[in-house]
Amino acid sequence: GAGVSQSPSNKVTEKGKDVELRCDPISGHTALYWYRQSLGQGLEFLIYFQGNSAPDKSGLPSDRFSAERTGGSVSTLTIQRTQQEDSAVYLCASSSSKLHRFLNTGELFFGEGSRLTVL
Amino acid sequence: AQSVTQLGSHVSVSEGALVLLRCNYSSSVPPYLFWYVQYPNQGLQLLLKYTTGATLVKGINGFEAEFKKSETSFHLTKPSAHMSDAAEYFCAVTDNQAGTALIFGKGTTLSVSS
Numbered sequence: 062g063a064g065v066s067q068s069p070s071n072k073v074t075e076k077g078k079d080v081e082l083r084c085d086p087i088s089g090h091t092a093l094y095w096y097r098q099s100l101g102q103g104l105e106f107l108i109y110f111q112g113n114s115a116p117d118k119s120g121l122p123s124d125r126f127s128a129e130r131t132g133g134s135v136s137t138l139t140i141q142r143t144q145q146e147d148s149a150v151y152l153c154a155s156s157s158s159k160l161h162r163f164l165n166t167g168e169l170f171f172g173e174g175s176r177l178t179v180l
Numbered sequence: 181a182q183s184v185t186q187l188g189s190h191v192s193v194s195e196g197a198l199v200l201l202r203c204n205y206s207s208s209v210p211p212y213l214f215w216y217v218q219y220p221n222q223g224l225q226l227l228l229k230y231t232t233g234a235t236l237v238k239g240i241n242g243f244e245a246e247f248k249k250s251e252t253s254f255h256l257t258k259p260s261a262h263m264s265d266a267a268e269y270f271c272a273v274t275d276n277q278a279g280t281a282l283i284f285g286k287g288t289t290l291s292v293s294s
Contacts, residue, residue: 106283154224168229173222174223
């Protein structure tokens with residue numbers, strides 16, 4: 062597609078339910094990132110994919126959070142047993158740059174985000 | 181680990197006035213620095229970036245930023261604000277130790293009044 066596409070754009074769920082958020086990156090982009098944007102907290106890094114593997118998942122806040130990427134393209138972020146503090150906008154970004162140690166100069170292209178509200 | 185501090189969560193200027201958004205970073209290795217902008221109800225987009233070479237970098241919409249190693253700063257400026265500049269601005273630095281994600285500041289909301 063022309064840009065990074067995320068779905069759903071808005072999700073309201075009840076505490077304790079599982080949710081899945083989808084990201085469709087720009088075609089050909091090998092790197093994919095998930096960030097969380099909360100009011101007053103800026104952008105919090107969650108996980109990074111290079112191809113289908115996740116060399117850095119250090120930002121996932123708990124074991125309730127997981128993500129996968131298949132076919133080097135679409136990624137799904139899953140939050141199990143949602144809590145109210147999970148409410149935020151979840152942003153996905155992709156990049157064409159091949160990343161290696163000390164040389165991350167790639168521009169990130171962001172989707173418009175998925176707004177999650179946990180009641 | 182690297183970090184970014186944006187001084188001032190909210191900056192207000194009049195149309196035509198100078199815009200100055202402050203960013204300081206912490207890094208033990210030469211950083212790569214970025215400014216992103218997020219307009220209301222839109223995704224983030226890159227304004228400008230510093231990697232190597234000239235320390236004064238120019239971006240879109242008349243914005244520029246200067247990398248000052250001695251001050252560990254990368255402040256964003258624009259000589260004359262326009263109403264359309266109202267948005268949230270994020271400074272970011274590479275996490276060179278891991279060579280992976282950009283680390284973002286908490287953002288500064290710019291308001292422009294007529």
